[in-house]
Amino acid sequence: MADVRIQVLENAxxxxxxxxxLVDHQGNPIPTPKDGVIALCRCGASKTRPFCDGNHKIIGFDGSLCLQP
Ligand code: FES
Known part of the structure; x- marks a missing residue:
């Protein structure tokens, strides 16, 4: 089995x-980049969700609030 790593980037x-x-809510495949690196939006502001489009920078996303246990 291949290793998969999910890294929580700071404020990103x-x-x-x-x-x-990667599949949608109905199990349909979502095409992903061929290089095997995917940036998934966690701020909710991306216009290309589920992928990040960089809008977290524009809205000043504070990811520290998402890391509370
Ligand atoms: S994390 Fe949401 S746009 Fe980048």
Whole structure:
């Protein structure tokens, strides 16, 4: 099995590396970049969700509030 890594970037997206299958709420495949690196939006402001489009910078996303246990 290939290793998959999900990194929570500071005030930014979730960076997913490795071979994963991304599907929508109905189980339909969502095309992903061929390089195996996916940035998933966690701020809610992306216009290309589920992918990050950089809008977290514009809205001043504070990711520290998402790391509370
Ligand atoms: S995390 Fe980058 S646009 Fe939402």
């Amino acid at each position: 997206p979730l960076l997913v590396t490795g071979a994963v299958s």
